[in-house]
Amino acid sequence: MNILVCLKQILDPEIPARDFRVDTVKREADRGSASLVTNIFCENALETALQLRERTGSARITVLSYGPPSAEDSLRKALAMKADAAALVLNDGNQNPDPFTTARVLAAAIRKIGTFDLIMVGREAGDWGAGQTGGLIAEELGMPCVSFVDRIESNDGQLKLNRQTDTGWEVLEASPPIVVSVTNDEHNLPRIPKVRDVMMSYRQPLTNLSLDDLGIDAHEARAGNSYYQVAELSIPQKETHCEFVTGDTLDQKVGSLAQRIIEVTSAM
């Protein structure tokens, strides 16, 4: 089985809110001192792929990213986690492409680098959180798409997908080729690569592609977005004054906490 996993490198989403700034004119987040990391759901997807390969014994996993030169780090880390091959499409223009543009670029790269049974993306990117790239890649490639998958099994070329819904779970049977978006679950926490594998990963080959190589109208991809465009970006100012319950003893403090809770619930 041939598997492709799309990885997006993003500004570390776990930095505390107090350290987060935006440039309201450029309508972008300030990089500040935050590091760049692989979007967690992409790593959940890669982990799901690695486990599938371990169970089937014969899958090949390629990782793909569209981004600035620094996105190579995300791909190297994926190689250290034991992906088999990596490709980077260099974004040398529009640094915040909309999901439609991104999906077109990724779909073109996918067509160029191979034939895949399973294309995996994260449920959403932790920066802009669009949650659309997977579905749009599926449309570009004429494939079906299933979202919020957390486990995949393969039986004689047929796939069995477990996915989360609002109220529980669903099991789907699917015939490849297919696109799936992956969500987090207790079983797909990304593994930590060994230090030696991280070092080794920098010696592994990595395919570099440009928009020209993909026959994408670079002008279009580099220009502004035609799908949607950020008109404003701001940080909402919302803080509440917290009243900490007081008392000389724990008993008194908890007593007053109980009192406050009853006030709220009996006013409902």
Place this chain on the structure above:
Amino acid sequence: MNDVVICLFATVGFDKASQGLAGAGRRLADELGGRLHAVVIGSGSDKLASELATFCDTVIVADQPELAEYQPETWLNALVRFCGELSPRSVLLAGDTYSQEIAPRLAYRLGGSAVGDVVEVRIEAGTLLVSRQVYGGKAQAVLELRRSPAVVWLRARSFAPPTPRDEVATITHAIFEIEVDTRTRIVERKREAGGQERLEEARVIVSGGRGIGGPEPFTTELQPLADLLGAQMAASRAACDAGWVPPTWQVGQTGKKVTPELYLAIAITGASQHMAGISEAKTIAAINTDPDAPIFKHCRFGIVEDYRKVVPLLREKLAALQTGANQSPDSAPR
């Protein structure tokens, strides 16, 4: 071209989300000077359809056998068909699993743009603008949708319900030739055991985080507290990822968006991604050992203590206050 379509799934019924969706659709259609069409898909849609008829200009019911139950590819084909025929300016959906799954693809096939988890929709000089949280709830963005139709999935409980009108729309049962696509097939549907009511509808929520330390205290400590308060249980992503509680309990950016009167966060830091799910809770309260935990910046009240000491005592106090209230002179049975 100025019409708006709202897409609803029959299984959901006319819950808060559907009401918000209908309200958003009605107001947008009025703003555009167009008509509002409701498309109700799936079997058992009669009650929902008649509710919608009091706000919409037309109601189309798609309950033919091929569409009885959700199947991603087939329902997408059906919605493309229905919406395509109406050539609307905008298509609105709720924020449930299925809507999120098909909305971007629906936009693609209709030649439009999609955007999701939207909390505000407006028209300005002919362009459609939407607001949503980005960067894990740390920032707010206004996005301009550049293609038509604008396919938008809503954080539906953020929108007020519509007010009924005098006219009642006729309900049309549409029978179309729909292409059934079996490349993917849902073969099993499992509801989360325990039969919790929907978290989104809960009025009181008791929620636990990584600081709870394991699965047992959720059952032995938090559940009895929730029972006392008539509350539903929820959790942070960290607690779900640890496998302590099911993923359906997760609240936040990528979990449930809840709107309770009281949200009691126990041993939860209050990361922006978690807060993104409770921005519309009326009162947030917290129990946390760390006075600098960001959760307290959003709380009305809180206590800085170990939950293991607080929760057992809190149950006693609440039980006492509750029986006290029941035995007070004016509520005692004569």
